[in-house]
Amino acid sequence: xSLDPAxxxxxxxxxxxxxxLYPWSNLFDRAPITWPGDAKLxxxxxxxxxxxxxxxxxxxxxxxxxxQTAYPDYxxxxxxxxxxxxxxxxxxxxLAAVGAKASVAVNSVIAERYPALVRxxxxxxxxxxxxxxxxxxxxxxxxxxEEERAIIRTSxxxxxxxxxxxxxxxxxxxxxxxxxxPRLLAEEGVGYMLDWVNDELPYAMTMPAGGIVNVPLNHExxxxxxxxxxQHSADSYRIQIEDAADWLMTEAQSHxxxxxxxxxxxxxxGLPYRIGALETLLKGLAGREGLxxxxxxxxxxxx
Amino acid sequence: xxxxxxxxxxYDFLPYRGRPKIEWPDGKKVAxxxxxxxxxxxxxxxxxxxxxxxTKPHPDVVGYGHRDYANRVGHWRMADxxxxxxxxxxxxxxxxxxxxxPEVVADANARGWEFFSHGIYNTRYSYGMxxxxxxxxxxxxIRTVRDATGQTIKxxxxxxxxxxxxxxxxxxxxxxxxTCDLYHDDQPTPIHVANGKLIxxxxxxxxxxxxxxxVYNMSPRDYADTLIRQYERLAAEGDESGxxxxxPLHSYLIGQPHRIGPFEEVLRHIAQDGRAWITRSGDIADxxxxxxxxxxLADTAHQREDAR
Numbered sequence: 357x358s359l360d361p362a363x364x365x366x367x368x369x370x371x372x373x374x375x376x377l378y379p380w381s382n383l384f385d386r387a388p389i390t391w392p393g394d395a396k397l398x399x400x401x402x403x404x405x406x407x408x409x410x411x412x413x414x415x416x417x418x419x420x421x422x423x424q425t426a427y428p429d430y431x432x433x434x435x436x437x438x439x440x441x442x443x444x445x446x447x448x449x450x451l452a453a454v455g456a457k458a459s460v461a462v463n464s465v466i467a468e469r470y471p472a473l474v475r476x477x478x479x480x481x482x483x484x485x486x487x488x489x490x491x492x493x494x495x496x497x498x499x500x501x502e503e504e505r506a507i508i509r510t511s512x513x514x515x516x517x518x519x520x521x522x523x524x525x526x527x528x529x530x531x532x533x534x535x536x537x538p539r540l541l542a543e544e545g546v547g548y549m550l551d552w553v554n555d556e557l558p559y560a561m562t563m564p565a566g567g568i569v570n571v572p573l574n575h576e577x578x579x580x581x582x583x584x585x586x587q588h589s590a591d592s593y594r595i596q597i598e599d600a601a602d603w604l605m606t607e608a609q610s611h612x613x614x615x616x617x618x619x620x621x622x623x624x625x626g627l628p629y630r631i632g633a634l635e636t637l638l639k640g641l642a643g644r645e646g647l648x649x650x651x652x653x654x655x656x657x658x659x
Numbered sequence: 660x661x662x663x664x665x666x667x668x669x670y671d672f673l674p675y676r677g678r679p680k681i682e683w684p685d686g687k688k689v690a691x692x693x694x695x696x697x698x699x700x701x702x703x704x705x706x707x708x709x710x711x712x713x714t715k716p717h718p719d720v721v722g723y724g725h726r727d728y729a730n731r732v733g734h735w736r737m738a739d740x741x742x743x744x745x746x747x748x749x750x751x752x753x754x755x756x757x758x759x760x761p762e763v764v765a766d767a768n769a770r771g772w773e774f775f776s777h778g779i780y781n782t783r784y785s786y787g788m789x790x791x792x793x794x795x796x797x798x799x800x801i802r803t804v805r806d807a808t809g810q811t812i813k814x815x816x817x818x819x820x821x822x823x824x825x826x827x828x829x830x831x832x833x834x835x836x837x838t839c840d841l842y843h844d845d846q847p848t849p850i851h852v853a854n855g856k857l858i859x860x861x862x863x864x865x866x867x868x869x870x871x872x873x874v875y876n877m878s879p880r881d882y883a884d885t886l887i888r889q890y891e892r893l894a895a896e897g898d899e900s901g902x903x904x905x906x907p908l909h910s911y912l913i914g915q916p917h918r919i920g921p922f923e924e925v926l927r928h929i930a931q932d933g934r935a936w937i938t939r940s941g942d943i944a945d946x947x948x949x950x951x952x953x954x955x956l957a958d959t960a961h962q963r964e965d966a967r
Contacts, residue, residue, distance in 0.1 A: 359788055552724045
């Protein structure tokens, strides 16, 4: 038994990353970042607002939260719709109660299907982030470049048509990208993306096509990870986020601005028995000295 | 090991009861070592026929990015907390990190941490290697760590825990003194190898942060509580004979902002308790080989006689 000799050669074994998407950088060695209003800790609430067709697509992969039973999967189709009809409005109210501005990552078909929803987001002053067309529009290596570009361009166009403003930011479904994604986003005029979770502050990607900023939207702190995957309670979620806020606020005293991204999902955190924990969390955060709720667009612009 | 046999013959059975006493320095009860895994995962690794690396098509943005967080954010946060409470690290090192991010390796070295090998990359597995290939990664490990840190590695934790039937014999032949790949005991024990002297250093999967967070799905505070319970029990049993507690870490997990605070309380607890010999794996191995290894071997030989 023996492996192909190539398995013991390491063509990218040299200082720096093993790719050209961004350079290595130590968070603690950077010039301190300053947030608008000189806040120490920027809390960025990002809500994913999604539409799952009852006819799921597995190409290139099936989105998390998608249909699970044999067709027709009423239970998941309607449970996800519950988030959009009910849970999302509970979240809007919870944000309004503390005067927090958030970013909403919207599947663009929502704008055509539920225009009132998009009007309500805009009226409340929240930022809209492009988030593919619907939950069948997943991206991964293997998807043809023109198909991927069409997903990006269509979703930007649809959101611009609905709101009059072209989204500056992008979130891929499941944060999944192909090798082409950062370049295609930059070529389509997207200023920042929320896909890479390797940092805690915005940083610039390095690509021939031109600049795009990555704003890390920590998946470990998401309601999907903590509540759906790890099966913790809503109160445990709240405590974990409060612990994170404590730590980051202390770190900000010596290292400059820190950010705490809260990625939440209407059909997870917007349920009647969970929304109270979110309200308590937001109220507690809003009462902290030196904390500001910033949209991911404001975070990206602070780099 | 005895290839193909039902019992791989790694070690002799030795019941917990009635062993020769292990004495740690200064009358301490439990040797506590913290093992940060300082790793580098490739974004587009070559495929091993026996194990897939990323579960998604490359680039696996979340899988890779999560681990890359370690070298940008997690390491520095975790290392500062460890230093603050007087805990050195015993590093399970993807040795290619010496090339990719020498800043992290230099930082660990400057803090007085020990390095042992965890393979070249955590995306290159030993499964399927022939002897020459396996020798190549051991020699590469020894050379790379020596060049980067001046240290000579004494231990081995197989890359991504991938082994062959000859790994233990080979690392002993190259003069390494301990393996972290065997989980049969809370004390160091002699391991059967073809030539040389090799012991098993109690590492841990059960209280590994990866298991805590992704196998047992613990909250950060539950994980901290788990470590304290583990410590309290092993410290109490160390009255009888010295025990070992390892805290294996990955800074992309423990260095997250919601986890590092509760974890710091664990280090504070252990540091203030007074029963812990807070040390490094190589120091435990040196002490045990100098003090207990021969007595333990004699004792197991004696028990084998009795059994006969």
